[in-house]
Amino acid sequence: MDQIVANFFDLEVMARYLPDILSGFVLTIYLAVAIVLFGLALGLALAVVRAFQIRPLNWLIVFFVDLFRALPPLVIMIIFYFALPYVGVELGGFVAAWLALGFVLAAFAEEIYWAGILSVDKGQWEAARSTGLPFFRTLRSVVLPQALRLTIPPLTNRTIAITKGTALASVVAVPEILSQATAAQAFAANTSPLTMGAIAYLILFAPLVTLSRWIETRFAWRR
Amino acid sequence: MDKKSPILDVQGLRKSFGGLEVLKGIDLAVHPQELVFIIGPSGSGKSTLLRCCNRLEEATSGSIWVDGVDVLSRSTDINRLRQRIGMVFQSFNLYPHMTALGNVTLALRKVLKLKRDEADRRGRAALDDVGLRDKVDAYPYQLSGGQQQRVAIARALALEPKIMLFDEPTSALDPELVGGVLNVMRAMRKSGMTMVVVSHEMRFAREAADRVIFMDQGEIVEEGRPAEIFGNAKHQRTRTFLQNVLAG
Numbered sequence: 001m002d003q004i005v006a007n008f009f010d011l012e013v014m015a016r017y018l019p020d021i022l023s024g025f026v027l028t029i030y031l032a033v034a035i036v037l038f039g040l041a042l043g044l045a046l047a048v049v050r051a052f053q054i055r056p057l058n059w060l061i062v063f064f065v066d067l068f069r070a071l072p073p074l075v076i077m078i079i080f081y082f083a084l085p086y087v088g089v090e091l092g093g094f095v096a097a098w099l100a101l102g103f104v105l106a107a108f109a110e111e112i113y114w115a116g117i118l119s120v121d122k123g124q125w126e127a128a129r130s131t132g133l134p135f136f137r138t139l140r141s142v143v144l145p146q147a148l149r150l151t152i153p154p155l156t157n158r159t160i161a162i163t164k165g166t167a168l169a170s171v172v173a174v175p176e177i178l179s180q181a182t183a184a185q186a187f188a189a190n191t192s193p194l195t196m197g198a199i200a201y202l203i204l205f206a207p208l209v210t211l212s213r214w215i216e217t218r219f220a221w222r223r
Numbered sequence: 224m225d226k227k228s229p230i231l232d233v234q235g236l237r238k239s240f241g242g243l244e245v246l247k248g249i250d251l252a253v254h255p256q257e258l259v260f261i262i263g264p265s266g267s268g269k270s271t272l273l274r275c276c277n278r279l280e281e282a283t284s285g286s287i288w289v290d291g292v293d294v295l296s297r298s299t300d301i302n303r304l305r306q307r308i309g310m311v312f313q314s315f316n317l318y319p320h321m322t323a324l325g326n327v328t329l330a331l332r333k334v335l336k337l338k339r340d341e342a343d344r345r346g347r348a349a350l351d352d353v354g355l356r357d358k359v360d361a362y363p364y365q366l367s368g369g370q371q372q373r374v375a376i377a378r379a380l381a382l383e384p385k386i387m388l389f390d391e392p393t394s395a396l397d398p399e400l401v402g403g404v405l406n407v408m409r410a411m412r413k414s415g416m417t418m419v420v421v422s423h424e425m426r427f428a429r430e431a432a433d434r435v436i437f438m439d440q441g442e443i444v445e446e447g448r449p450a451e452i453f454g455n456a457k458h459q460r461t462r463t464f465l466q467n468v469l470a471g
């Protein structure tokens with residue numbers, strides 16, 4: 001028992017490395033917010049373009065979506081960080097992690113939005129178009145509001161799952177929570193910094209998980 | 224007959240889905256203030272005929288003119304034309320995320336580009352016309368089927384169309400709610416609206432229609448005043464259909 005306390009809850013070690021973990025915490029928040037904004041916006045844009053049913057564009061979108069859903073996020077991140085410099089693109093760890101996870105989220109989000117758009121009754125389109133509303137206005141004012149409501153629960157779950165991937169960014173030299181914690185653990189020869197890292201992740205994601213529960217009940221939809 | 228030119232003029236209209244021809248040369252002229260009733264068995268092409276008139280369905284050949292505008296011409300602004308053709312569906316198709324007033328004013332604001340208060344004024348007037356003055360702020364799920372259908376009618380009416388097309392407006396309603404919708408349609412007829420109604424409400428047809436058209440297998444089999452069609456149809460197909468409907 002003492003051994004556990006000494007190894008996982010050494011207060012002196014914890015105090016010494018708290019600033020590092022905190023800076024990792026803040027960086028992780030930046031990264032997560034950037035991924036969520038970029039991924040959800042790009043996913044929505046792709047789904048809207050797809051709704052126009054322009055053949056070549058649709059193929060491109062489906063290719064993008066399937067590619068980024070199929071590849072492991074870590075592989076994408078490593079390609080962006082280690083391989084792109086060979087073709088003259090230096091992204092830096094933060095941007096590589098941001099784009100990699102942002103594209104993955106965009107790909108999954110596009111599929112979720114698209115399923116939402118398809119699930120809106122055809123009669124909604126017909127009623128709106130029969131009053132003279134153009135295609136895009138119908139999509140925006142009639143179809144998307146209904147589609148988005150249906151997509152909120154799966155989208156929240158997917159967003160949380162992918163944002164947790166920020167821990168992978170430790171591999172591409174981003175000093176986020178996990179990389180700060182493992183570095184501190186090596187220096188201190190003590191695992192207490194990892195405990196702090198885990199707590200930091202809990203503080204970050206537990207509210208999100210709770211929020212997603214609330215959203216799921218809030219948007220359960222009356223017909 | 225009426226000397227004025229027709230509001231809706233359909234000539235030689237054909238429509239195929241893949242290899243299946245569901246309209247086989249329809250000629251139909253509807254004159255101002257006329258109420259034309261279309262009856263016929265399931266699958267005879269009634270809905271398709273209405274839907275070709277505002278291009279929810281693309282005609283295969285033939286011509287359709289509405290209020291002097293060539294519906295099928297590529298140079299026609301279809302969204303402008305659709306403002307002049309009100310359409311009411313069997314399943315109401317109200318926007319579930321908007322109030323009754325929101326449903327009615329969406330096209331007023333986004334198509335006619337009216338200011339919000341002007342759109343609201345017109346929207347309220349349209350809801351008043353269908354007897355739903357006190358339901359402007361209700362959402363569709365808070366309304367009965369009959370009320371929802373009246374909101375749908377108000378949504379079309381608010382655009383001040385030249386002609387209204389009804390595709391089985393009462394078929395999805397409980398019997399006790401049908402009367403309210405038919406009353407609204409009676410009032411519209413009185414105020415001079417031109418209407419084409421696909422429906423199985425034969426009593427309403429007898430009382431309100433100027434003309435009844437019987438369709439079968441993509442053709443107009445016969446047409447005439449309600450008394451002629453219901454009292455003494457010329458074609459055996461019409462008589463058989465009416466017997467079945469009136470018996471069931």
Ligand SMILES: Nc1ncnc2c1ncn2[C@@H]1O[C@H](COP(=O)(O)OP(=O)(O)OP(=O)(O)O)[C@@H](O)[C@H]1O
Nearest residue numbers: 240241243245263264265266267268269270271272
């Ligand atoms: N989008 C479509 N694709 C293929 N076939 C269709 C389509 N819409 C209608 N049809 C076919 O066209 C024929 C006419 O259909 P329509 O809906 O116009 O008939 P209707 O007279 O309105 O029948 P009901 O009284 O059942 O509403 C039917 O055989 C139907 O199966």
Ligand SMILES: [Mg+2]
Nearest residue numbers: 269270271390
């Ligand atoms: Mg029909």
